[in-house]
Amino acid sequence: xxxxxxxxxxxxxxxxxxxxxxxxxxxxxxxxxxxxxxxxxxxxxxxxxxxxxxxxxxxxxxxxxxxxxxxxxxxxxxxxxxxxxxxxxxxxxxxxxxxxxxxxxxxxxxxxxxxxxxxxxxxxxxxxxxxxxxxxxxxxxxxxxxxxxxxxxxxxxxxxxxxxxxxxxxxxxxxxxxxxxxxxxxxxxxxxxxxxxxxxxxxxxxxxxxxxxxxxxxxxxxxxxxxxxxxxxxxxxxxxxxxxxxxxxxxxxxxxxxxxxxxxxxxxxxxxxxxxxxxxxxxxxxxxxxxxxxxxxxxxxxxxxxxxxxxxxxx
Amino acid sequence: xxxxxxxxxxxxxxxxxxxxxxxxxxxxxxxxxxxxxxxxxxxxxxxxxxxxxxxxxxxxxxxxxxxxxxxxxxxxxxxxxxxxxxxxxxxxxxxxxxxxxxxxxxxxxxxxxxxxxxxxxxxxxxxxxxxxxxxxxxxxxxxxxxxxxxxxxxxxxxxxxxxxxxxxxxxxxxxxxxxxxxxxxxxxxxxxxxxxxxxxxxxxxxxxxxxxxxxxxxxxxxxxxxxxxxxxxxxxxxxxxxxxxxxxxxxxxxxxxxxxxxxxxxxxxxxxxxxxxxxxxxxxxxxxxxxxxxxxxxxxxxxxxxxxxxxxxxx
Numbered sequence: 001x002x003x004x005x006x007x008x009x010x011x012x013x014x015x016x017x018x019x020x021x022x023x024x025x026x027x028x029x030x031x032x033x034x035x036x037x038x039x040x041x042x043x044x045x046x047x048x049x050x051x052x053x054x055x056x057x058x059x060x061x062x063x064x065x066x067x068x069x070x071x072x073x074x075x076x077x078x079x080x081x082x083x084x085x086x087x088x089x090x091x092x093x094x095x096x097x098x099x100x101x102x103x104x105x106x107x108x109x110x111x112x113x114x115x116x117x118x119x120x121x122x123x124x125x126x127x128x129x130x131x132x133x134x135x136x137x138x139x140x141x142x143x144x145x146x147x148x149x150x151x152x153x154x155x156x157x158x159x160x161x162x163x164x165x166x167x168x169x170x171x172x173x174x175x176x177x178x179x180x181x182x183x184x185x186x187x188x189x190x191x192x193x194x195x196x197x198x199x200x201x202x203x204x205x206x207x208x209x210x211x212x213x214x215x216x217x218x219x220x221x222x223x224x225x226x227x228x229x230x231x232x233x234x235x236x237x238x239x240x241x242x243x244x245x246x247x248x249x250x251x252x253x254x255x256x257x258x259x260x261x262x263x264x265x266x267x268x269x270x271x272x273x274x275x276x277x278x279x280x281x282x283x284x285x286x287x288x289x290x291x292x293x294x295x296x297x298x299x300x301x302x303x304x305x306x307x308x309x310x311x312x313x314x315x
Numbered sequence: 316x317x318x319x320x321x322x323x324x325x326x327x328x329x330x331x332x333x334x335x336x337x338x339x340x341x342x343x344x345x346x347x348x349x350x351x352x353x354x355x356x357x358x359x360x361x362x363x364x365x366x367x368x369x370x371x372x373x374x375x376x377x378x379x380x381x382x383x384x385x386x387x388x389x390x391x392x393x394x395x396x397x398x399x400x401x402x403x404x405x406x407x408x409x410x411x412x413x414x415x416x417x418x419x420x421x422x423x424x425x426x427x428x429x430x431x432x433x434x435x436x437x438x439x440x441x442x443x444x445x446x447x448x449x450x451x452x453x454x455x456x457x458x459x460x461x462x463x464x465x466x467x468x469x470x471x472x473x474x475x476x477x478x479x480x481x482x483x484x485x486x487x488x489x490x491x492x493x494x495x496x497x498x499x500x501x502x503x504x505x506x507x508x509x510x511x512x513x514x515x516x517x518x519x520x521x522x523x524x525x526x527x528x529x530x531x532x533x534x535x536x537x538x539x540x541x542x543x544x545x546x547x548x549x550x551x552x553x554x555x556x557x558x559x560x561x562x563x564x565x566x567x568x569x570x571x572x573x574x575x576x577x578x579x580x581x582x583x584x585x586x587x588x589x590x591x592x593x594x595x596x597x598x599x600x601x602x603x604x605x606x607x608x609x610x611x612x613x614x615x616x617x618x619x620x621x622x623x624x625x626x627x628x629x630x
C-alpha cells in the first residue's frame with residue numbers, strides 16, 4: 001500500500017507492507033485524514049516517533065472480528081489499550097501505560113491506504129456526518145474532554161489563547177455548548193474568519209489579565225507563560241497543546257496565584273459525534289485545502305503555513 | 316527598635332524606626348518568629364524584597380483601633396488586602412492585587428521588635444497554644460489550604476515530596492486529618508525523625524510512580540520534575556513551594572497524563588488554630604533551635620543547614 005513514512009524526514013513509500021490486524025483488531029481503508037499540530041511536532045522530532053503518522057481520519061472497515069462492522073464508515077479512538085493494567089481496569093484506557101497510539105506511539109497511523117485498530121476503538125458514523133466533518137471527530141472529542149475534567153460555569157470568563165486549528169476547534173465547541181469564549185491570537189486574517197463564524201476575538205497584545213479560565217492552544221512555551229499571566233488568581237489554565245521542548249516556566253505565579261493547571265488530551269468520541277451529527281458543531285469552515293496523498297508535500301507545506309487552519313489528505 | 320533588615324544582605328539594625336500603624340492597623344510586639352524557606356529565598360533574591368523579612372510569628376497587641384485586642388496574644392494573617400478590588404469583593408483578599416504581604420511584599424515583617432497589620436488580620440490565640448506552637452499557625456494554615464482547594468479522598472495514595480520543614484508540616488497535617496501520606500526525601504536522619512513521629516517515609520530514589528496526589532515541598536525545579544514523574548495519569552500535583560528561578564519544566568507529561576497541577580499558598584488560620592489548640596497537630600517536635608534576635612547569624616546558619624527543620628528567633 002501507499003504510506004507516508006517518517007524516518008529522518010517524511011516520504012511517500014508506494015510499496016509499504018499492508019498492516020496485518022492483530023487478534024481483536026480491524027482493518028480499515030482510510031478515506032480522508034487530517035493534519036494536526038501533533039503531526040507537525042512529530043516531524044520536528046517530538047516523541048522520537050518513527051513510522052506512519054496521522055491520527056485524525058475517516059475510513060471504511062474492510063475486515064473485523066465483528067462482522068457487523070465490516071463495510072461501515074468509522075472514526076477511531078487513537079489509544080489502543082492493553083485492557084489489563086490498573087489504568088484500564090479503572091476505565092482509563094486512554095492512559096494505559098502499555099498502550100500504542102495511532103500514528104504517535106508504536107502504531108502506524110492514518111496517512112496511508114490502510115490502518116488497524118482494536119475493534120472496540122472504532123465508532124460507526126451516522127450518515128448526517130460528511131467525510132470532511134468526520135475527520136474532525138478526534139480533535140472535537142479532545143475539546144469536549146475539558147468538560148470531563150473540570151466543572152466550568154457558563155458565565156466563566158474564558159480565553160482560548162491561540163488562533164490556530166486547535167484554538168479554533170476548542171472555541172467552536174465552547175460556543176456550541178453555550179459558553180462565551182474569547183479567542184486571543186496574533187493572526188489578523190484568522191481572527192477575522194473566527195469572528196465571521198460568530199466567535200469573539202481579540203488581538204493578543206490587547207488582552208487584559210483576569211480570565212477565570214485560559215485554554216492554552218498556542219503550542220509553544222512562550223504561550224504558556226503568557227497564558228499564566230492572563231489567568232486570574234484561583235483561576236484555571238487548561239493545557240491543550242503538547243510541545244516538543246521543555247519550557248522554561250516561571251512556576252512562582254502558579255503557587256502565588258493558586259492557579260490550577262489542567263493537562264488535557266484526548267477525549268471520548270461520543271459527545272463529538274453527537275455534536276457534529278446534530279449540527280451543533282460544524283468544523284468544515286476550517287478546511288483550507290484537501291490534497292491527494294501523493295501530493296503530501298504541498299499538503300504539509302499548507303499545514304505549516306500559519307494562515308491556514310486545517311489541511312486534509314485524501315487517500 | 317531592633318530589626319533584621321534585608322538590603323544586599325541581612326543585617327541587624329538596632330535603631331530601625333518603629334512601625335507606625337496606618338488607619339485600621341494594630342501595633343504588635345513580636346515575641347517569637349519562625350524562619351521559613353521563603354525567608355531564605357528572599358535572602359537569595361526572590362521577589363527582590365527589601366525591608367524586614369519574617370511572617371511566622373506570635374506577638375502581643377500593644378495598640379489597636381479595636382480596644383478588645385490590646386494586650387491579647389495573637390498570630391496574624393500575612394496578606395493585607397485593600398478590601399475594595401474585585402478579588403477582595405469575591406472574598407479572595409489573600410489574592411488582592413493591591414495587597415502587601417508581611418515580610419514579603421511592601422510591608423516590614425516579624426524579624427523585629429514590632430510589626431503592624433490590619434486589625435482584621437489578627438487572630439487571638441487560646442491559652443492551650445504555647446508561643447512555640449503558635450509560630451507554626453501560619454505554615455499549618457498553608458497546609459490546611461490544600462483541603463480548601465481540592466477534594467481529597469481519605470484512601471488516596473499521597474506522596475509528600477521533600478523532607479524539609481514544609482514537607483514535615485504538610486505530612487503532619489495530612490496525618491492529623493486521617494490521611495496516610497508517605498514522605499519522600501533524601502535526608503536519612505530527618506526521615507527517621509519523621510518516622511519516629513508516626514509518619515510513613517521512603518528514600519526518594521526508592522519511590523515508584525503511581526501516586527494519586529503528590530505534594531511538592533522540595534522548593535526546587537528538579538523536585539517538581541521528579542514530582543511530575545511520580546504522579547499517576549489523571550492524578551494531582553500540588554505545588555506548595557515557591558522557587559526563585561524559572562524551572563525548565565517538561566510540560567508534555569502534564570498534557571499526556573492529564574495531570575492537574577494545583578498551586579497552593581497561604582490558608583485560613585481558623586483550622587490551624589483549632590488543630591493546634593485541640594492537640595491534633597503538635598508542631599513543636601520540629602523546632603531545632605531558638606536563638607535571640609541578636610544572634611540572627613547563628614539562627615540563619617542553622618536554618619540553612621538541611622539537617623534542621625524549624626529555627627525560631629526570640630525578640
